[in-house]
Amino acid sequence: MPMSRRALAAAVVALVLPLSACGSGGDDGGSTDASGKVEGDITFQTWNLRANFKSYFDGLVADFEKKYPGTHVKWIDQPAEGYADKLSADAAAGTLPDVVNVSPDLVAPLAKAGLALDLDKSAGKYRSEYLDGAWAGHQVPGMSGTYAFPWYLNTGPLFYDKALFDKAGLDAAKPPKTYDELFADALQMARKSDGKVATLANVPTIEDFGRYGVTLMNKQGTAFAFNDAKGVELLTRYKELYDAKALDPQALTATPESSGRKFLTGAVAMNPGSALDLDNFKKNAPSLYKNIGITDQITSTGHVNMYVMGVMVNSRTKHTPAAVAFAHFVTDAQNQMSFAKKVAIFPSTAGSLDDPYFTEQDGTDETRVRVAAAKSLKSAVNYTPVLFSEQMKTALRNEVAKALQGKESPKKALDNAVGAADRLLQQD
Amino acid sequence: MATPVRPGRPPQIRIRRQLPLSPWLFAAPGLLVVGAFVLYPFVSTLVNSFTDRRTLLPGHFVGLANFRELLHDDMFWTGLRNSTLYILGVVPALVVLPLLLALLVRKDIPGITFFRSAFYTPVVASIVVVGLIWVWLLDERGLVNSLLESIGIGRIGFLSDQWLLLLSAMAVTVWKGLGYYMIIYLAALANVPRELHEAAAVDGAGPVRRFLSVTVPAVRSTMVLVAALSSVNAFKVFSEVYLMAGPTGGPAGEDTTLVMLVQRTGTGLTGRVGYASALSVVVFVVTVALMLLVLRADRREDA
Secondary structure (H helix, E strand, O other), rough: OOHHHHHHHHHHHHHHHHHOOOHOOOOOOOOOOOOOOEEEEEEEEOOOOHHHHHHHHHHHHHHHHOOOOOEEEEEEEEOOOOOHOOOOOOHHHHOOOOEEEEEHHHHHHHHHHOOOOOHHHHHHHHHHHHHHHHHHHOOOOOOOOOOEEEEEEOOEEEEEHHHHHOOOOOOOOOOOOOHHHHHHHHHHHHHHHHOOEOEOOOOOOHHHHHOOOOOOOOOOOOOOOOHHHHHHHHHHHHHHHHOOOOOOOHHHHHHHHHHHHHHHOOOOOOOEEOOOOHHHHHHHOOHHHHHHEOOOOOOOOOEEEOOOEEEEOOOOOOHHHHHHHHHHHHHHHHHHHHHHHOOOOOOEEEEEHHHOOOOOOOOHHHHHHHHHHHHHHOOOEEEOOOOOOOHHHHHHHHHHHHHHHOOOHHHHHHHHHHHHHHHHHOOO | OOOOOOOOOOOOOOOOOOOOOOOHHHHHHHHHHHHHHHHHHHHHHHHOOEEOOOOOOOEEOOHHHHHHHHOOOHHHHHHHHHHHHHHHHHHHHHHHHHHHHHHHHHHOOOOHHHHHHHHHHHOOOHHHHHHHHHHHHHHHOOOHHHHHHHHOOOOOOOOOHHHHHHHHHHHHHHHHHHHHHHHHHHHHOOOOOOHHHHHHHOOOHHHHHHHHHHHHHOOOOHHHHHHHHHHHHHOOHHHHHHHOOOOOOOOOOOOOOOOHHHHHOOOOOEEEEEEEHHHHHHHHHHHHHHHHHHHHHHHHHHH
């Protein structure tokens, strides 16, 4: 029985119409006024924290609910992999949780889409509780406002394998302190090991360019600038390393996990990390742990790199006062301090880094790393520009790879990368 | 109450020949599923491909701009090249090798079920697990390279060279697909009449001749099916290359396939949904063209 074409069209429309409504989110709910009564059910989403810190967050939620009767917090956690995809799916479907763990580069597109609450307006009174640099961490160039409470900070030292240093005739007690020393040591390591032991396992990222002293963006934040002489110099030196196998041959396709594994197996002599890694070495590579050397991140700017985590409030939340209160609660000095004592991260609240926990040595490696990191954090910088998206990272990485392989000159490669990133920036 | 029946006329049986609604009611659940998960995404991809939509920002109609951009996008041509090479590398192997394998394991000898299951195991294994195992095997310091070094060949950068990476990924696809297509061939082989083989043997045909003149013609339509299935799958390859070449798609992205490019462009908070949709439309068109090509080749041979 043939069905009339009109009936078919009607059926298709009937099927499609209700669905197309899901995509647009809707502008219901959400006020910027956080001054009302703190009550209601809210959802809080963290980024890969349940596995290790379940009891901490259960306690945190219970404390909050006790402090504000009439509130109920549902805590959900997402795995590390694909976090941005999960956020974008939720944001597009209008199901973004009320309070969300973010990083600056994640908050930028959400803020641009109007999904992040401007905390300068809604929670400006809390500003003084945080380190200035940390508060500014979630501001987006080209927009006014601050879009997340600063949460924990992290930075880490550079680990090196003393046994490999010894074998290459390098003084394991004197690890490289400057880029010149690093590159010289790396070349010697490659020479002495016949190209079998590389010193570095990752191609330079935007953060490395920043730490080398390259200007990443123009002052207005409207265009990228890392193709300057300094940038070309860094890439040229990396090419030297790559040719000498001082940069691992698989670096072009490496991930942080794969290079971490190479360090564990002694195929690579140095690896950046954080205090979290010490545990991993102890468990998975005891012989490496016995020979582990710890030194400062190498930088020519005097400022080490730090990673910043934030807690964002969904601008469409139905319970703005509760969501803001909870986001502040999670990130206040007391709760950040107790979280920092559970795990090797650092609080972003003013004065917390002066706590004896972060200043006094007790002779263990863990404490040494912690105290050194806390000290360096006071002047640390999050080099990765907030507007540097995943697509831009890929573009840079591909161009860097072409330069290392000798398919393009370092200058040409960086020009191309800047061009691609600028094009993507203008499309935003 | 019986209706009064006039004498002399047959009783009127009233059957409505057409109930316009009821067949649709029966089909509704299926239609809904198809509509929600096939039609709607398809139409929406098509519509999006003419917009500059971003993950979080609604798009505007931009006409053919996305498709024009495609033509100037080096990465698109890299993807198209790799996906095409993938077909050329994988399909012949997947048409021929499983047939030979099927011929081997259909023999009724003791313990043959073990081999049948063994060849089928890679099919059931998760591609992620399989991918990781091969990454470990082919690593610069992995088992394969250690063996090669010990016999004096030296290490080979399977995972750092653009072409070797693509070849390695193809090898994994073939290895993983063998068992699946072997089963299809086994079913087809069971339908080849034994008498044909016997007659050919009586006429003095050796095993090779019998294979070419009896087996191959008998399973030809299955070969076409396998070619169609495997070429479409090869063109849409993602996991193998993604796992072995890494999220960047090999050094400088040179091993990126079209589907990887769709994923990389269109996902995440800053994903370019419009452009990725345009890429998907191209993948769709090429896939349909491939199917038609293979089926047409089959029909021509039938004629």
